[in-house]
Amino acid sequence: AGPEEQESYFSREFLHRMSEKRTDSQWLAAKQSSPETVFLLFFNLNPLVTAPADEAASGGSDMKLCRLRLPSVEELLRRGDTMVVFLGVEKLPESHSSSAQKDGDDGLTAWFALNTEQNPMDHLRSVDAQSFFLKPPMPGLLTLCENDAGVLAQARAVLAWHSRYSFCPTCGSATRADEGGHKRTCLQADCKSLQGIHNTCYPRVDPVVIMLVIHPDGNQCLLGRKKIFPPGMFSCLAGFIEPGETVEDGVRREVQEESGVRVGPVQYIACQPWPMPSSLMIGCHAVAVSTDITVDEHEIEEARWFTRQQVIDAFVKRGRPPFVLPPRQAIAHYLIKHWIGINANL
Amino acid sequence: AGPEEQESYFSREFLHRMSEKRTDSQWLAAKQSSPETVFLLFFNLNPLVTAPADEAASGGSDMKLCRLRLPSVEELLRRGDTMVVFLGVEKLPESHSSSAQKDGDDGLTAWFALNTEQNPMDHLRSVDAQSFFLKPPMPGLLTLCENDAGVLAQARAVLAWHSRYSFCPTCGSATRADEGGHKRTCLQADCKSLQGIHNTCYPRVDPVVIMLVIHPDGNQCLLGRKKIFPPGMFSCLAGFIEPGETVEDGVRREVQEESGVRVGPVQYIACQPWPMPSSLMIGCHAVAVSTDITVDEHEIEEARWFTRQQVIDAFVKRGRPPFVLPPRQAIAHYLIKHWIGINANL
Numbered sequence: 224a225g226p227e228e229q230e231s232y233f234s235r236e237f238l239h240r241m242s243e244k245r246t247d248s249q250w251l252a253a254k255q256s257s258p259e260t261v262f263l264l265f266f267n268l269n270p271l272v273t274a275p276a277d278e279a280a281s282g283g284s285d286m287k288l289c290r291l292r293l294p295s296v297e298e299l300l301r302r303g304d305t306m307v308v309f310l311g312v313e314k315l316p317e318s319h320s321s322s323a324q325k326d327g328d329d330g331l332t333a334w335f336a337l338n339t340e341q342n343p344m345d346h347l348r349s350v351d352a353q354s355f356f357l358k359p360p361m362p363g364l365l366t367l368c369e370n371d372a373g374v375l376a377q378a379r380a381v382l383a384w385h386s387r388y389s390f391c392p393t394c395g396s397a398t399r400a401d402e403g404g405h406k407r408t409c410l411q412a413d414c415k416s417l418q419g420i421h422n423t424c425y426p427r428v429d430p431v432v433i434m435l436v437i438h439p440d441g442n443q444c445l446l447g448r449k450k451i452f453p454p455g456m457f458s459c460l461a462g463f464i465e466p467g468e469t470v471e472d473g474v475r476r477e478v479q480e481e482s483g484v485r486v487g488p489v490q491y492i493a494c495q496p497w498p499m500p501s502s503l504m505i506g507c508h509a510v511a512v513s514t515d516i517t518v519d520e521h522e523i524e525e526a527r528w529f530t531r532q533q534v535i536d537a538f539v540k541r542g543r544p545p546f547v548l549p550p551r552q553a554i555a556h557y558l559i560k561h562w563i564g565i566n567a568n569l
Numbered sequence: 570a571g572p573e574e575q576e577s578y579f580s581r582e583f584l585h586r587m588s589e590k591r592t593d594s595q596w597l598a599a600k601q602s603s604p605e606t607v608f609l610l611f612f613n614l615n616p617l618v619t620a621p622a623d624e625a626a627s628g629g630s631d632m633k634l635c636r637l638r639l640p641s642v643e644e645l646l647r648r649g650d651t652m653v654v655f656l657g658v659e660k661l662p663e664s665h666s667s668s669a670q671k672d673g674d675d676g677l678t679a680w681f682a683l684n685t686e687q688n689p690m691d692h693l694r695s696v697d698a699q700s701f702f703l704k705p706p707m708p709g710l711l712t713l714c715e716n717d718a719g720v721l722a723q724a725r726a727v728l729a730w731h732s733r734y735s736f737c738p739t740c741g742s743a744t745r746a747d748e749g750g751h752k753r754t755c756l757q758a759d760c761k762s763l764q765g766i767h768n769t770c771y772p773r774v775d776p777v778v779i780m781l782v783i784h785p786d787g788n789q790c791l792l793g794r795k796k797i798f799p800p801g802m803f804s805c806l807a808g809f810i811e812p813g814e815t816v817e818d819g820v821r822r823e824v825q826e827e828s829g830v831r832v833g834p835v836q837y838i839a840c841q842p843w844p845m846p847s848s849l850m851i852g853c854h855a856v857a858v859s860t861d862i863t864v865d866e867h868e869i870e871e872a873r874w875f876t877r878q879q880v881i882d883a884f885v886k887r888g889r890p891p892f893v894l895p896p897r898q899a900i901a902h903y904l905i906k907h908w909i910g911i912n913a914n915l
């Protein structure tokens with residue numbers, strides 16, 4: 224990562240994806256039967272985790288994904304309904320690069336993610352009795368350590384795609400998973416999806432804009448709350464980028480739709496993968512050119528301008544904070560914090 | 570658009586999308602039978618256009634989308650296999666805002682896009698004899714005027730989604746278009762896609778990173794060519810963002826995969842919708858931390874470092890330019906031009 228780049232939760236690339244191995248079925252098969260390989264297990268997209276030993280000390284956070292080995296998952300791997308996705312290999316120290324070629328083995332530790340829709344507990348061997356499936360996804364998925372959150376983001380997004388896209392959108396036929404779980408191929412021989420390259424065969428990533436809107440006076444920001452938010456919480460507005468739209472126009476459209484506020488200049492700040500199921504949150508600061516608020520009640524319960532001082536109070540939780548911030552794992556938190564840290568006039 | 574924002578081809582929001590009207594089927598029906606309404610027609614995703622009157626003068630560019638009216642398309646609208654997408658309404662001058670309420674009409678001019686997979690020529694009435702379907706998409710789609718390119722980007726991307734996603738990816742059943750063509754709903758009553766909100770029901774936008782990689786010396790940039798490029802053309806590297814990945818990590822991964830070059834800091838510059846079929850090109854500058862090139866021959870025919878002077882020569886087409894730049898309509902062109910315009914040291 225570059226020096227000024229913000230590392231967001233879910234974004235750490237703990238593994239090297241090695242996409243060139245996805246088409247090497249022999250290599251993938253060898254890794255899938257290697258005792259060194261790490262398997263992560265999901266049950267209906269919920270990951271198997273263990274709580275830290277001293278849960279009290281860590282406040283229940285820093286949950287670990289269970290790193291299973293071949294003997295634990297052998298039976299699951301044999302079942303036809305287990306989805307298997309190749310995630311990548313552990314990164315080697317720079318020095319180590321192209322050495323480690325012992326007995327035809329490349330010395331690389333591969334990771335795979337498995338998902339099943341039937342309770343896998345009876346089919347697992349030698350699994351820590353303390354482990355459990357983390358569910359529902361929120362806020363459980365925000366309690367992982369940074370490395371595991373990064374691996375989970377890839378794993379859960381690709382597995383969620385398989386679970387919702389198992390039929391060919393072009394012809395309705397069944398499809399099969401290919402290329403280490405990074406592609407699906409239609410089983411109907413004369414399907415148009417098989418002529419040329421089509422996105423129907425590849426995992427879907429939904430670009431979303433999420434923005435902190437700054438008041439024309441430079442000293443207030445616009446935050447909104449959805450009905451489903453915890454009590455008192457306000458966060459950035461956000462919405463899906465539409466076909467044929469830029470990031471900047473998406474920001475202006477969504478802010479106008481949800482709050483009635485008109486926006487001028489937009490500045491990209493940072494982004495975050497959000498694997499529920501597979502969004503790319505593109506975080507921006509935006510400068511309002513109007514200030515009247517009319518909320519879209521389908522989406523937003525309330526939207527308000529908060530002063531810089533109110534936002535600072537919410538951060539330091541001084542007195543009775545005027546509102547609750549989104550959790551630090553969400554890019555909204557960073558967009559707000561970043562604003563507080565920079566000059567009042569954008 | 571903000572003062573410093575680059576307007577890219579395909580990005581102009583000539584219409585106001587008015588997404589709140591997508592669920593107002595009465596309003597949509599009224600507009601579809603209004604004589605004021607503008608219809609754009611596509612045949613297998615190729616738009617009906619007319620060449621400018623003085624084609625010689627304009628060099629064959631600035632093609633116009635044909636703006637059809639109700640009498641021309643009435644028969645097509647009645648056919649069940651014509652896909653209809655509501656694009657938005659013409660923007661009103663600020664002053665005009667909420668006036669113009671005559672006879673229950675809101676005074677707004679709506680635009681729709683129609684696509685058919687059967688030659689529609691026999692079903693059209695009173696269409697300019699000079700009009701024709703622009704195909705294949707490239708480079709034809711780059712010859713529109715800016716307003717039309719912006720409308721086309723939305724229209725073609727949504728229509729392309731309907732043409733490839735007419736079956737439910739979750740259960741394989743047929744689906745029907747809803748909400749003015751901005752949603753598809755599964756027809757199988759107990760489909761999981763009908764419980765909760767799922768991206769299977771909404772148009773797909775694929776985020777892509779496209780990047781100009783700058784040499785560590787600050788005076789060269791990395792360009793590559795695909796086999797399908799016109800002779801001599803070199804452009805920026807690009808690739809699909811993967812699930813669980815940030816823009817910045819996508820840049821680093823794709824550059825490494827395609828050229829072997831390692832990248833450090835990444836900076837967002839500008840973006841562009843690319844409706845073939847529906848990508849969002851996220852344009853960045855990136856600084857290399859290594860310089861040896863090893864191309865991935867599946868994707869890239871050749872990749873090379875070009876000096877600033879060579880790039881300038883390509884722009885001014887001085888002498889025998891060392892390579893051909895991508896067309897000005899592509900964000901790659903802007904990323905390269907922007908680099909030439911800024912200080913040598915990023």
Ligand SMILES: Nc1ncnc2c1ncn2[C@@H]1O[C@H](COP(=O)(O)O)[C@@H](O)[C@H]1O
Nearest residue numbers: 429461462463477522766767768771772
């Ligand atoms: N890819 C998508 N996934 C889920 N919902 C979508 C998607 N695209 C559009 N929507 C719609 O957008 C709404 C959320 O609004 P917003 O996030 O503000 O764009 C959802 O309730 C859906 O109706």
Ligand SMILES: Nc1ncnc2c1ncn2[C@@H]1O[C@H](COP(=O)(O)O)[C@@H](O)[C@H]1O
Nearest residue numbers: 420421422425426775807808809823868
């Ligand atoms: N959404 C997608 N649409 C088309 N091709 C994709 C997509 N995602 C991954 N691919 C693959 O990516 C290749 C192009 O490589 P790149 O653009 O460098 O990522 C294609 O040939 C496909 O194999």
Ligand SMILES: [Mg+2]
Nearest residue numbers: 462477480481
């Ligand atoms: Mg919205």
Ligand SMILES: [Mg+2]
Nearest residue numbers: 462463464477
């Ligand atoms: Mg939206």
Ligand SMILES: [Mg+2]
Nearest residue numbers: 460461462522
């Ligand atoms: Mg929203």
Ligand SMILES: [Mg+2]
Nearest residue numbers: 807808823827
């Ligand atoms: Mg690539």
Ligand SMILES: [Mg+2]
Nearest residue numbers: 808809810823
């Ligand atoms: Mg790629």
Ligand SMILES: [Mg+2]
Nearest residue numbers: 806807808868
């Ligand atoms: Mg590429």
Ligand SMILES: [Zn+2]
Nearest residue numbers: 391394409414
């Ligand atoms: Zn098919």
Ligand SMILES: [Zn+2]
Nearest residue numbers: 737740755760
């Ligand atoms: Zn269905």
